[in-house]
Amino acid sequence: MIRxxxxxxxTERRSNLWILLELILVFSILWFCCDYLYFMGKRQMQPxxxxxEHLYVVNIGEDxxxxxxxxxxxxxxxxxxxxxxxxxxxxxIESACYSSxxxxxxxxxxxxxxxxxxASIYFGLRxxxxxxxxxxxxxxxxxxxxxxxxxLVENQIILTDGDNNGNVEKNVDDEKAAKNEDxxxxxxxxxxxxxxDDDEKxxxxxxxxxxxxxxxxxxxxxxxxxxxxxKEDLKLNQVDLMIRVKPEADKDFIETFTNDMKEQMxxxxxxxxxxxxxxxxxxxxxxxxxxxxNFYSIFSIGGFLVANIFLGIIGTFWFRTQARRSExxxxxxxxxxxxxxxxxxxxxxxxxxxxxxxxxxxxCINVAMVDILKDIGVPSVYDRExxxxxxxxxxxxxxxxxxxxLVSVLAVWYPAKQASDTQPAEALKDE
Amino acid sequence: xxxxxxxxxxxxxxxxxxxxIISIAGTAIxxxxxxxxxxxxxxKAISVAPEVNRNRTLYIKWESQIxxxxxxxxxGWMSYKGYKDQLSALKTPEMVSLLSYNxxxxxxxxxxxxxxxxxxxxxxxQTDANYFRIMSFSFLKGKPYTQEEFESGVxxxxxxxxxxxxxxxxxxxxxxxxxxxYQPYKIVGVVKDVSRIFGYAHSDIWIPYTSIDGFEKxxxxxxxxxxxxxxxxxxxxxxxxxxxxxxxxxDAEWEHVLRGPYDHKTQLESTSSNNEPDVDGAMRxxxxxxxxxxxxxxxxxxxxxxxxxxxxxxxxxxxxxxxxKKHTILMQVLYENMITxxxxxxxxxxxxxxxxxWLKRWLFGLDVNDFIxxxxxxxxxxxxxxxxxxxxxxxxxxxxxxIRASRMNIVDSINNKKQ
Numbered sequence: 001m002i003r004x005x006x007x008x009x010x011t012e013r014r015s016n017l018w019i020l021l022e023l024i025l026v027f028s029i030l031w032f033c034c035d036y037l038y039f040m041g042k043r044q045m046q047p048x049x050x051x052x053e054h055l056y057v058v059n060i061g062e063d064x065x066x067x068x069x070x071x072x073x074x075x076x077x078x079x080x081x082x083x084x085x086x087x088x089x090x091x092x093i094e095s096a097c098y099s100s101x102x103x104x105x106x107x108x109x110x111x112x113x114x115x116x117x118x119a120s121i122y123f124g125l126r127x128x129x130x131x132x133x134x135x136x137x138x139x140x141x142x143x144x145x146x147x148x149x150x151x152l153v154e155n156q157i158i159l160t161d162g163d164n165n166g167n168v169e170k171n172v173d174d175e176k177a178a179k180n181e182d183x184x185x186x187x188x189x190x191x192x193x194x195x196x197d198d199d200e201k202x203x204x205x206x207x208x209x210x211x212x213x214x215x216x217x218x219x220x221x222x223x224x225x226x227x228x229x230x231k232e233d234l235k236l237n238q239v240d241l242m243i244r245v246k247p248e249a250d251k252d253f254i255e256t257f258t259n260d261m262k263e264q265m266x267x268x269x270x271x272x273x274x275x276x277x278x279x280x281x282x283x284x285x286x287x288x289x290x291x292x293x294n295f296y297s298i299f300s301i302g303g304f305l306v307a308n309i310f311l312g313i314i315g316t317f318w319f320r321t322q323a324r325r326s327e328x329x330x331x332x333x334x335x336x337x338x339x340x341x342x343x344x345x346x347x348x349x350x351x352x353x354x355x356x357x358x359x360x361x362x363x364c365i366n367v368a369m370v371d372i373l374k375d376i377g378v379p380s381v382y383d384r385e386x387x388x389x390x391x392x393x394x395x396x397x398x399x400x401x402x403x404x405x406l407v408s409v410l411a412v413w414y415p416a417k418q419a420s421d422t423q424p425a426e427a428l429k430d431e
Numbered sequence: 432x433x434x435x436x437x438x439x440x441x442x443x444x445x446x447x448x449x450x451x452i453i454s455i456a457g458t459a460i461x462x463x464x465x466x467x468x469x470x471x472x473x474x475k476a477i478s479v480a481p482e483v484n485r486n487r488t489l490y491i492k493w494e495s496q497i498x499x500x501x502x503x504x505x506x507g508w509m510s511y512k513g514y515k516d517q518l519s520a521l522k523t524p525e526m527v528s529l530l531s532y533n534x535x536x537x538x539x540x541x542x543x544x545x546x547x548x549x550x551x552x553x554x555x556x557q558t559d560a561n562y563f564r565i566m567s568f569s570f571l572k573g574k575p576y577t578q579e580e581f582e583s584g585v586x587x588x589x590x591x592x593x594x595x596x597x598x599x600x601x602x603x604x605x606x607x608x609x610x611x612x613y614q615p616y617k618i619v620g621v622v623k624d625v626s627r628i629f630g631y632a633h634s635d636i637w638i639p640y641t642s643i644d645g646f647e648k649x650x651x652x653x654x655x656x657x658x659x660x661x662x663x664x665x666x667x668x669x670x671x672x673x674x675x676x677x678x679x680x681x682d683a684e685w686e687h688v689l690r691g692p693y694d695h696k697t698q699l700e701s702t703s704s705n706n707e708p709d710v711d712g713a714m715r716x717x718x719x720x721x722x723x724x725x726x727x728x729x730x731x732x733x734x735x736x737x738x739x740x741x742x743x744x745x746x747x748x749x750x751x752x753x754x755x756k757k758h759t760i761l762m763q764v765l766y767e768n769m770i771t772x773x774x775x776x777x778x779x780x781x782x783x784x785x786x787x788x789w790l791k792r793w794l795f796g797l798d799v800n801d802f803i804x805x806x807x808x809x810x811x812x813x814x815x816x817x818x819x820x821x822x823x824x825x826x827x828x829x830x831x832x833x834i835r836a837s838r839m840n841i842v843d844s845i846n847n848k849k850q
Contacts, residue, residue: 018730018733022730271613273539276539284537296793300464305727311457315450315453318450
């Protein structure tokens, strides 16, 4: 049967060339769409390990004239600590903390390298006060949050549980690597007890291990260090005040809080300017990063291609059915059932799709290797620091093929029905 | 003669209803996508009130400072110091304006009225007096703050009519006082609401930046340069580069790089303070999209045209036998196809407007309540563009089949030997 259909396809090769060309193009583009969606979907399935509901950022401004009148004998952190105490006492607040470079969905982040023996490891840095883990509802893998004063004196830090496998990457500069070959590579975070900062001549002790963390939903897990905020750094134009609100109190919270607390937050030269919900911060960040843009682009291009291939298949097979009317009439007269006529057309469509898919796959794998997509500027997964496994190719192929097969069979349904309804007597009379 | 072709074309459409619908649908979808792209571009770039001078405005959006001593980079908004010490020496532009606002574009400025415990959050822009001469707002009452008022840092504010309604309900807002971040300001002007489409003009309230204490250190700015004429752009850019060089030379510690001056289209791509906008990349992406949007429907429609022409091949052969020239046949085929393309084009244009308005959140970052002014959507150029795109699609899809049909051997045609 398949041989027979291949012969039919070869006979009409002129007109089949058009539909094949279109199928190849559409298959290739849908392949890359599928690629991107699968990759992003996989990343999104990995939880952020942070709860941003009922979470707010309190923005504080400073009156510069008042700052100059400040009593220089007061410790630097006294206004900030007063504000924190007053906020914590507000009835609707569950927990509050200060942090610097401390929240996800932010365009500004801090990072640095620390030494483990003779290798250096690159970490994201978050400077926090101990209540941070309660405010963000971050779980601990090992241990619990530090005591602030103790942590500052004894240089205590908390690490996150590394990447997908709980590891971080060690980097060694070339001459050391030449001497001792097993120095580079991955090391389990749970095995790290101490890290050195050779510039500052400090050694940090790891006292706990927190849940894995990433910058946003579509990033990979990365290694972070939580460091205690130095009290001299508690200048409110440099740190963020984060609060978690009790769920039952979270109605019109921004207006109520601002009204109730604005006088209490006038401490020293500081005053309350605004409160933003973490969900709004996230929405703005995702827009800025163009994630939503990319998804919408992919869906609309995908929809456009599907609409076109649908029309293409209906149109081509419609003309074909009309042109081959006599042949179909003959088949029916000689005993072919209506069902077999329909299925012949469907099989023809699917084999054309199969041929197109093979050519398209070769095309796509080559394009992916050569990295053209980055230059064209379309959303692609190949330009980030990640490795695409062979199983992703198989998944792309399978999903794209099944999807297009469904579209094709649906599209050819009407022409096939017309063909199977041919009256043999009339069709043969035309001859 | 063309009337005859027209009638024939309509007859053909009526006879083959199914294929005609498919062809028109295919054309309409293609044109809908292409025009949606073009209309979106137009909305972002067209010079229309209040941003009437987009076509002769240049923008300096950010500045980077690179340390000459170590490997440090600091990038961000333009500083007031940079303007005062260096850029105020600019001579070529007709006028220059500094603008400061919260890039998050979310209401974050606290406003309230004495006698009411309500506080509201609004979007604010801090401007100078020239700003109101570069933009063209519709003042319903009052007028903007003048150059003298701006220089003396007076606490005057211009608000939109919705803000006036929110704060004062039905009363006349002109001359009243309102508190902005707990400081009193007098309302000197009320303007018609501005759509969020206009990135530099949109706001709820406008105040002089000099009215903010310590603005020289606190605020970051964007600089708008209004050229007398588009041809001055190169001269202005050269002057800015010269000032940049002088500034770097005079500064022992930092090298200065200004991100700009960019024309309106380029500045749309500039979203980061420490790189130059990738104009070439954006152009390549745009061209790639347009090629895909034209190519795939063209392939579709080609195969339809081919089949349609094959059906009429005997008729073409007979006409040639009676003396019709090659180009007559060619013109007729193209003309008939053009009817389908134009019908599809018209439907596609209507659909594209529907799509642009439906997807405004994605395309422009607008909310459900924001509106796109009609003046930005409709213009003569759009209709010219639709016609040209339809023509292009027509030529791409029917061109080759038409040429081959016109060149076919008469005997083969009459004997119905297919292409």
